[in-house]
Amino acid sequence: MRRSVVAGCGAYLPERVVTNDELATRIDTSDEWISQRTGIRQRHIAADGELTSDLALAAARQALANAGIEGADLDIIVLATATPDNTFPATATKVQADLGNKAGAAFDVQAVCTGFIYALAMADNMLRLGQASTALVIGAEVFSRILDWDDRSTCVLFGDGAGAVVLKAGEGAGTNRDRGVLSTHLHSDGANYKALYVDGGPGSTGTAGFIRMAGREVYKQAVVRMAECVEHALDANGLEHGDVDWLVPHQANLRIIESTGRKLDIPMERVIVTVDRQANTSAATIPLALAEATADKRVREGQLVALTAMGGGFTWGSALIRW
């Protein structure tokens, strides 16, 4: 049976770090309010002129180096982003050109904070079907450009960054002990469109717009959905909570992460957390967390890794990976 095996991870965070204290010099907020409510202490912010494609490329290069694969040899490049460089073409095609790839196909996926899991599902399905053998899956965002820096209820929550994962098709017996992506599970409910959205956009509205959010509603749904879809993934693979070595949840808010862990009976020692240092980088949080946890050898071959995310739309989803 064909499966998508993780061959390498990479990350990139812009150099500039903005602490809560620095934000408090510009807007009516405090380190205490932000850290108590969200667990966020700082975020990275892209430099003037630094684009989503620049962040994506840096993360991609590191992932390819770790996988020992040349950019030219990729069959597909899937980039999850809600902050593309331009309305079109896909930002993934810019990354493709910069990687010197001509033979593959590159496209963007838009599912906001669930974007990386959607992109992983697209790539995994193409690898399973034999349409591709090597894939680069990237989550990259420059959310700082769509923040209303006068709106303290949203601007303190987000940061910029990119993470990338290289997948290679592998053959195995297809059991839940064999390496690779075991399954992906995608959901959306557009009835919640206006609970978290950007009030403009490069497409049909003609204005860039800013993030608008019903914070409490997002919070309530996130804790339910993120845990629920990990349950589905475990059931689908004949696995239990105790089998999960690492939970890698979307990093929006430490309280959402802790509550998801509690619902799944997974202690915080087995949950990867980056939100304190990176804030919410939307589609980039999960691959950034994976890059960190593989670099420091917490996540190792043979372990079971559960990914889960929820974001605008609402969209939500999960994936189980035998590393």
Ligand code: ACO
């Ligand atoms: N600093 C100081 N005070 C603030 C700030 C701030 N940055 N932001 C809001 N406040 C004030 C509000 O004005 C309000 O004041 P009032 O009582 O005088 O009216 C008070 O704090 C409470 O505001 P609430 O919005 O009710 O605060 P809440 O406890 O709900 O926390 C938060 C807000 C942190 C946004 C929370 O709802 C949350 O985490 N929601 C999830 C949202 C999220 O993470 N979204 C990310 C994208 S979606 C995703 O990734 C899953």
